[in-house]
Amino acid sequence: MIIRLDMQSDLPIYAQLMNQIIEGIASGSLKPGEDLPSVRSLASDIGVNLHTINKAYTLLKQEGFIQIHRQKGVVVNPDGMPGITPEYEQKQAEQLRPMIAEAICRSMDKERLLQIVESLYEDISHSEKENA
Template identity: 35%
Template sequence: MLLKIDVASTVPLYQQIHDQIILGLASGQLQPDEALPAVRQLADELAVNMLTVAKGYNLLKAEGYLISDRRQGTRVAANFQADAVFMQALQEQLHQLTAAAKIRGLDVKDVQELVAAQYQSFEGE
């Protein structure tokens, strides 16, 4: 999977790395147990600081998407579960997004259709 970062974006680089790996998992571009580049290698490829890549990887590890060990390096985790921590984070993010949607005049059906379309976009990939 080729990561693309936008240095002009207001989104922090580590967050862009995090988000693109999540999108790669959802789209099937990354598979369970697939090896990822070492922090140093990815930092060189993206022309960013190693600490930036490490921060993105560490966030993904804390969320259960990646695992690391000294022998095999960083890999995609084999199992993903919607545990209580994930469900709480999802609920908080959805709460914020639905509040913004309501303020902007979207109704429940509009939001449901948007969510369904986004979800289905990952089903077909």
């Protein structure tokens, strides 16, 4: 699992971290039950503040992607990922809507948009299955 952070992105580092971990799980490079680096070691590895890692982990735990045990450390949730809740569906639609609106404005036709989404879906889910 290689973490890539863009320090001059408008996205906060903790959010980039969450995204990378979620994508790691989606791609299969992080499997349920698998250990994640400790807050301390990850912080020193990628050179960011402890608080930042902590915030990312805490939020991922709240959403059910990982578990944090006081002594044992951090693991990808062995009980499986959170499902498709109504809250998630609503959040997803709220995020998707402005992006789709912009695509329509720019005359991107539906087929092309769906193709882009499909291709990203395939790209993420197949990318790192083998090299964890």
